[in-house]
Amino acid sequence: xxxxxxxxxxxxxxxxxxxxxxxxxxxxxxxxxxxxxxxxxxxxxxxxxxxxxxxxxxxxxxxxxxxxxxxxxxxxxxxxxxxxxxxxxxxxxxxxxxxxxxxxxxxxxxxxxxxxxxxxxxxxxxxxxxxxxxxxxxxxxxxxxxxxxxxxxxxxxxxxxxxxxxxxxxxxxxxxxxxxxxxxxxx
Amino acid sequence: xxxxxxxxxxxxxxxxxxxxxxxxxxxxxxxxxxxxxxxxxxxxxxxxxxxxxxxxxxxxxxxxxxxxxxxxxxxxxxxxxxxxxxxxxxxxxxxxxxxxxxxxxxxxxxxxxxxxxxxxxxxxxxxxxxxxxxxxxxxxxxxxxxxxxxxxxxxxxxxxxxxxxxxxxxxxxxxxxxxxxxxxxxx
DNA sequence: AAATTAATATACAGAACGGTATATATTATA
DNA sequence: TATAATATATACCGTTCTGTATATTAATTT
Numbered sequence: 001x002x003x004x005x006x007x008x009x010x011x012x013x014x015x016x017x018x019x020x021x022x023x024x025x026x027x028x029x030x031x032x033x034x035x036x037x038x039x040x041x042x043x044x045x046x047x048x049x050x051x052x053x054x055x056x057x058x059x060x061x062x063x064x065x066x067x068x069x070x071x072x073x074x075x076x077x078x079x080x081x082x083x084x085x086x087x088x089x090x091x092x093x094x095x096x097x098x099x100x101x102x103x104x105x106x107x108x109x110x111x112x113x114x115x116x117x118x119x120x121x122x123x124x125x126x127x128x129x130x131x132x133x134x135x136x137x138x139x140x141x142x143x144x145x146x147x148x149x150x151x152x153x154x155x156x157x158x159x160x161x162x163x164x165x166x167x168x169x170x171x172x173x174x175x176x177x178x179x180x181x182x183x184x185x186x187x
Numbered sequence: 188x189x190x191x192x193x194x195x196x197x198x199x200x201x202x203x204x205x206x207x208x209x210x211x212x213x214x215x216x217x218x219x220x221x222x223x224x225x226x227x228x229x230x231x232x233x234x235x236x237x238x239x240x241x242x243x244x245x246x247x248x249x250x251x252x253x254x255x256x257x258x259x260x261x262x263x264x265x266x267x268x269x270x271x272x273x274x275x276x277x278x279x280x281x282x283x284x285x286x287x288x289x290x291x292x293x294x295x296x297x298x299x300x301x302x303x304x305x306x307x308x309x310x311x312x313x314x315x316x317x318x319x320x321x322x323x324x325x326x327x328x329x330x331x332x333x334x335x336x337x338x339x340x341x342x343x344x345x346x347x348x349x350x351x352x353x354x355x356x357x358x359x360x361x362x363x364x365x366x367x368x369x370x371x372x373x374x
Numbered sequence: 375a376a377a378t379t380a381a382t383a384t385a386c387a388g389a390a391c392g393g394t395a396t397a398t399a400t401t402a403t404a
Numbered sequence: 405t406a407t408a409a410t411a412t413a414t415a416c417c418g419t420t421c422t423g424t425a426t427a428t429t430a431a432t433t434t
Contacts, residue, residue: 004411020295022209025391037393039411047392099297106350107294108207110286121350149363152356155346156339163293163308169339176336179370180363191381212421223382224423234422 005043007033013054017098021051021108051105051116058101059123063130065091070134077137081181084134085174088154092161092170099162103155127151138185146184153177192230194220200241204285208238208295238292238303245288246310250317252278257321264324268368271321272361275341279348279357286349290342314338325372333371340364 011033015024026047030037044050069087070080091097102120109116132147140146153173160169198220202211213234217227231237256274257267278284289307296303319334327333340360347356 002410018297020209020297022207022295026393027391036412036414038413041393042410103346104294104297106346107291108209110205110207110291110349112352117350124347124350145359145362148356148359149340152343152347152360152363153336153339154343156341156343159290159293159342159346160311160335160339162297163304163311165299169335172332172335173339175332176339176363176367179367183366189380213423214421223384225383226381228423229380 004035004039008040012050052119055101055119081134081138085177089170089174100158140184149180150177191222191226195227199237239306242288242306268321268325272364276357276361287345327371336367337364
């Protein structure tokens with residue numbers, strides 16, 4: 001609703017990715033966003049709450065974008081899962097790409113009791129389930145197994161791209177995905 | 188050489204993995220290691236130097252262990268690359284496994300100018316080159332391409348295991364790796 | 375035994391951290 | 405225009421951070 005809250009979320013998202021979450025102080029966030037700490041703490045109860053909201057919004061935006069893309073091209077289940085990595089490639093190669101929140105957050109908050117880690121883990125699981133649904137709609141037998149493998153390629157490729165921008169890892173992830181999907185369809 | 192330096196390295200390695208790098212202060216490290224800051228700063232010029240040494244030693248230890256395993260089982264190139272993920276699985280499933288340093292470090296230090304990020308990136312590249320050498324020794328045509336794909340599976344599976352211990356991701360990464368290797372050998 | 379090295383305890387400097395108190399200014403609503 | 409909500413500026417609190425200064429104790433070497 002509030003334009004300032006959105007600005008803070010947007011700024012925090014960017015800074016968390018470019019400087020790291022723990023390395024980004026709230027003072028820096030409000031300075032870059034052009035507001036004050038009082039305003040930040042009016043919208044977010046704590047820095048942890050802000051991190052959680054940033055993660056939620058990031059994943060929400062990506063999932064929405066991906067769904068649009070998948071439904072725009074073809075409604076056929078086989079096409080959709082085959083084109084999954086085409087869309088992922090477009091997304092990763094776009095200049096706006098800065099990384100995947102739940103991958104970075106789980107590394108910075110390794111304790112499984114930590115709420116941030118738990119949300120990251122949940123988002124990773126939900127994305128895997130999303131792929132699994134695509135796979136089972138395409139009548140693939142071991143849909144969960146294939147989904148897990150594709151998610152490994154996804155997370156590995158994103159990791160590689162976060163490590164070195166322009167690594168070209170997605171291109172090879174896509175090729176590998178095609179081989180695995182073709183194999184799973186035949187079986 | 189010094190037993191205290193080793194103890195500090197060992198303690199830091201453990202704490203960095205279980206609590207995160209930025210979230211672990213030097214005070215905590217020396218307290219757990221049973222020494223003092225003065226001693227730590229006698230062996231390591233700064234916290235950054237300590238992090239760099241921890242990363243180097245971790246990767247060194249893993250590479251040494253992996254080499255031993257690969258050479259112990261079979262000297263045939265085809266067997267070696269096929270058994271790569273068997274050894275990785277054993278390593279990941281061992282109780283001592285706490286994660287891969289360069290994956291976590293690159294997430295906590297995303298800036299490509301940062302020395303810690305640069306070392307992480309270098310280690311990731313070196314591991315990929317190691318797999319590529321295995322592949323080319325097995326007379327695989329696109330050795331670099333396969334190596335990149337296998338490294339994505341590796342990093343993805345490790346990421347998954349860091350996120351949720353006992354995820355079983357490695358089992359499926361191994362299956363995927365076999366499919367990709369078999370396909371690359373035939374080509 | 376004397377001298378050098380290694381390790382300790384402790385205390386502190388200076389900065390950055392998350393979060394709050396207070397008081398003022400701006401905006402929108404009634 | 406009066407009232408209420410929203411946003412601001414600024415200063416501060418207590419804690420934690422990396423790194424150092426100082427002085428003392430233990431171990432090793434000559």
